[in-house]
Amino acid sequence: MDKSWSQVEFAKKFNDYVKKDSPFKPHDKTGKIKQITYSTVSRWENGSVTIPTIYLDSLADFFGVTVSYLLGPSSRKQIKNRIREVRKARGLRLEEVGEAIGFQGNTICRYEKGDREPSSEIWQKLADCFDVSVPYLQGYPFAKCHWCGNEFVLADEKDRDRYFYCPYCGRSPLDFGDKKPTAKTEHQDEKKGFLKLENEKDTLDDAIGFLNELIGTSESLTNVGKAELTKVVRVLYNIYYDDTHACWKTK
Numbered sequence: 001m002d003k004s005w006s007q008v009e010f011a012k013k014f015n016d017y018v019k020k021d022s023p024f025k026p027h028d029k030t031g032k033i034k035q036i037t038y039s040t041v042s043r044w045e046n047g048s049v050t051i052p053t054i055y056l057d058s059l060a061d062f063f064g065v066t067v068s069y070l071l072g073p074s075s076r077k078q079i080k081n082r083i084r085e086v087r088k089a090r091g092l093r094l095e096e097v098g099e100a101i102g103f104q105g106n107t108i109c110r111y112e113k114g115d116r117e118p119s120s121e122i123w124q125k126l127a128d129c130f131d132v133s134v135p136y137l138q139g140y141p142f143a144k145c146h147w148c149g150n151e152f153v154l155a156d157e158k159d160r161d162r163y164f165y166c167p168y169c170g171r172s173p174l175d176f177g178d179k180k181p182t183a184k185t186e187h188q189d190e191k192k193g194f195l196k197l198e199n200e201k202d203t204l205d206d207a208i209g210f211l212n213e214l215i216g217t218s219e220s221l222t223n224v225g226k227a228e229l230t231k232v233v234r235v236l237y238n239i240y241y242d243d244t245h246a247c248w249k250t251k
Contacts (some may be wrong), residue, residue, distance in 0.1 A: 001212045006038070007038040007041040008037075011035075011037055011038045011040070014036060014058075015035045018058050018062075022058045023061065024058040024061055025058065026052075026055050026058055029202075034055075036055070056070065081112070081137060082137050082138070083108070083111055083137060084112040086130045086132060086137060087108075087112070089223070089226075090130060093105070094106070094108045094109055097126070097129060101122065101126060101129055105216060108246040123137065141145060192232055207236065208236050211229055211233050211236075212233060215229050215230060215233070
């Protein structure tokens with residue numbers, strides 16, 4: 001934190017920034033922007049409370065630093081990296097990754113297991129190889145999608161409007177805006193449906209959640225299989241959010 005700011009001043013500046021300028025807006029479940037107080041800042045600074053993941057992107061953007069820098073090097077020991085997860089998702093062997101960045105496959109294996117920590121230069125090479133951000137590859141948590149609860153992933157660092165997106169339903173952190181959905185909002189019907197979930201949809205909701213977890217964590221599914229299941233999830237989302245869909249009886 002800037003030493004010229006008191007905790008009260010910082011909290012006010014940050015809240016104003018999130019409301020007006022930040023592409024990352026921490027929301028509660030109703031879509032209302034969550035603000036911080038000076039006491040919250042104090043607990044974050046003294047380490048008595050861990051910074052919630054919904055604030056990490058907006059804080060890093062506010063200070064103009066990466067999430068990994070904001071959290072500090074000591075946090076690396078407590079976080080499992082995503083090297084193996086991303087490598088598998090890309091369908092690459094250890095040897096192929098090693099060849100791409102100029103190392104042996106067994107070195108990449110040690111990186112994946114956490115037995116060896118890559119240098120900053122190697123982290124960047126790995127991130128470039130996988131086409132993801134360094135913080136994401138290092139395993140730092142990111143804000144989650146307001147719609148399906150999955151983590152946003154990096155889309156294009158140069159395109160601020162699509163800086164992060166949800167790989168499951170395709171939305172970005174900006175899709176919710178700084179207000180509850182209005183009639184002028186794109187996909188208004190879907191968002192209205194989301195805010196008025198009905199009990200009879202609970203089973204369908206569970207099915208969507210199960211498929212999302214399967215796609216995101218399964219080591220047995222091929223990329224083709226994951227792609228096909230993702231299509232199924234999108235169809236289920238359309239049914240789930242559209243109260244006028246043919247699958248639902250009219251009242």
